[in-house]
Amino acid sequence: MAKRLSHVDQRGRVKMVDVGDKPVTNREAVACGEITMNAAALKAIRTGAVAKGDPLQAARLAGIMAAKQTSALIPLCHPLPLTHVSVELTPTRRGYRIESRVRTSAQTGVEMEALAAVAVAALTVYDMVKAVDKTMVIGNICLLEKRGGRSGTYRRRSD
Numbered sequence: 391m392a393k394r395l396s397h398v399d400q401r402g403r404v405k406m407v408d409v410g411d412k413p414v415t416n417r418e419a420v421a422c423g424e425i426t427m428n429a430a431a432l433k434a435i436r437t438g439a440v441a442k443g444d445p446l447q448a449a450r451l452a453g454i455m456a457a458k459q460t461s462a463l464i465p466l467c468h469p470l471p472l473t474h475v476s477v478e479l480t481p482t483r484r485g486y487r488i489e490s491r492v493r494t495s496a497q498t499g500v501e502m503e504a505l506a507a508v509a510v511a512a513l514t515v516y517d518m519v520k521a522v523d524k525t526m527v528i529g530n531i532c533l534l535e536k537r538g539g540r541s542g543t544y545r546r547r548s549d
Contacts, residue, residue, distance in 0.1 A: 409468060416495050417495070418538060420490070420536070421505045421507065425488065425527070425528050428525060449479055450479065456510035457477075477490045489508070499539050505531060509531055
C-alpha cells in the first residue's frame, strides 16, 4: 500500500500538517551541497580579490538567515524556534563544499532549514563571484542526517 502524502488531503488539495498533538523533542539536521567554479573565480575568492567582499562570510551569514526564514520560503513549512544554525564552507579542488547543521526543540524537524541554508549559501557565493565566472555549478544538495522525532535517526549512506 502506497504511503499517503501528509501535505495533501483526501480531495487532493494541499494542506499544512497539524503537528499540535506531536511531542516537543530535540531535533537536528545536517545537509550539504557544493559549488564548483573556474580557476579565476577560485583564485579571486582565495586571494581576497572579490570586489563585493568576502563571499564565504557573506554565504555563511546568508545561510543562517535562510534557515531562520525557511517557513517564509517553503509553502506549508512550519515556523520553528531554532536553537542553533551553523554553515561551513570547506575548500575543494574545484570550489567549496557547504555543510549546515540546524537544531531545535519542537514538534517537527529542521531538515528543510538545513537544506535551505546550504542552497542560499551556495547562491550567495554565485552572486558575489558571477562577474568572474557565470559557469559556476551548484549541486548535490542533500540531507546527510537527521535526529529526533517519531521517525528517529536517518543517516545518508555513503555510496
